[in-house]
Amino acid sequence: MGERVGFIGLGVMGSNMAAWLARSGHHITVFNRTRARTHEFVEKHGGHAASTPADAARDAGYVFTCVGNDDHLRAVTIGPEGLFEGLSPGAIYVDHTTCSAELARELSRHALRAGFGFLDAPVTGGQIGAEQGSLSIMIGGAPDDFERVRPLLAAYAKHVRLLGPSGSGQLAKMVNQICIAGLLQALAEGMHFAEMAGLDPTDVVDVISRGAAQSWQMDQRHKTMIEGKFDFGFAVDWMRKDLGLALDEARRNGATLPVTSLVDQFYADVQALGGQRWDTSSLIARLRDRGL
């Protein structure tokens, strides 16, 4: 243990993952676009503050990124003073951003030319999973690189799985979001119907959650959905970004996603209601809002 690691992107997810790496005894150098967060992290968890992504990558055996989208990821990797300028041959670079499979494959080609390993490794489990170190990670890349980085990922993940060549992690994350989007709309329609029918939705869930209608979302979100509490969880803006990636990819691979594309449009309605930062379970808000 005690590897030299670089971590770029100290948002809600990244800062928690980086903190777990620091706690596990690794020598960490961090970078964040907003400088204040970098210093905050170092004060709290130790390690070094880098002034550029390239600096965070220099001399590191392992570099991690967790940023917002494809554009941010391009900037901190192949952009000026990006980590590709600092990373040494033989090192491994792991990206935890949810981005396009296309960009993952592009970064993989860059890495191959430069002589270091690359894994696309989007996560699920949300903020709580990052805080508790219990994330799940879907990984694309080479088996050797996967085995090398596995002990480090154990610091913040309970379940990691290599799913195929570069891009496979991103594609699997898209499957996850596709399954969630339509499921949440179905649950919202069910709760909305219960309300309009004069039933107590909580009583109904108490029965139907024991059978074939059960889901994690039903168990965890029916209460807040009924109460109209959405100021927590995974934000609609992020979900739309992820669904955009899935719909773009489906345009390429030929998959037809009728309900996914419809629910993406419904999330646009939620944004129009002011719900950009609301939890994804807020789909019920547009069913309730009779002004639509």
Added chain:
Amino acid sequence: MGERVGFIGLGVMGSNMAAWLARSGHHITVFNRTRARTHEFVEKHGGHAASTPADAARDAGYVFTCVGNDDHLRAVTIGPEGLFEGLSPGAIYVDHTTCSAELARELSRHALRAGFGFLDAPVTGGQIGAEQGSLSIMIGGAPDDFERVRPLLAAYAKHVRLLGPSGSGQLAKMVNQICIAGLLQALAEGMHFAEMAGLDPTDVVDVISRGAAQSWQMDQRHKTMIEGKFDFGFAVDWMRKDLGLALDEARRNGATLPVTSLVDQFYADVQALGGQRWDTSSLIARLRDRGL
């Protein structure tokens, strides 16, 4: 124990429920439209064969029905020689059919005039639940009637819940089917996307089923969905009947069910592919069938 009970409708669900009542020591009289099934039941489980629904209800303290749809239910209740002609004041009539809330309310009014109790009590848990006596029952009606019939329902149900006045059981069952329809389409789109993206869908499910995408359907149906095995389970024809009831009711109560109505149409495609008797997870077949 040892009540006099009548049971009308010996299909896959009804015959198993009636068998549990017989095993629990009740004196059962059964009726089925196809006479052969009536005699088959009596040979196997004892009890008496009635020649009309009215006969099955005569002298019974409790009568149960479990038939196919609103028309069948009207025929065996308020039709000629229906159970309403035989049932005595003070008895309780429990309907396990999945039917319209409107018909449930109509039967409740008839029962009130005739002086016997009525509960609408659709079930979930499928054939396996009926065979194992582990069904869930959603009930509408009066609390007194519910308490009286509860010990009998325990013969084949693990979870029973009174959800409100007459019709509430049917409305809750509609919520159940609404939640399932969109969820299954989302799962089908996810598995279809995984295939088109070149992933192993089983590997992907192994990761994503540990998080926010988890559902009973994902756990129980992803394998058969991927394999294209649909000759089991809850048939598409029955699901369309149930979704029709929900969409009709939504037209009355003002709920908007965009994804539910779309998935109902998708099930029509599955019927056109020859899938009338296929399990509801067969939604993936129309995504795969490039001829559509």
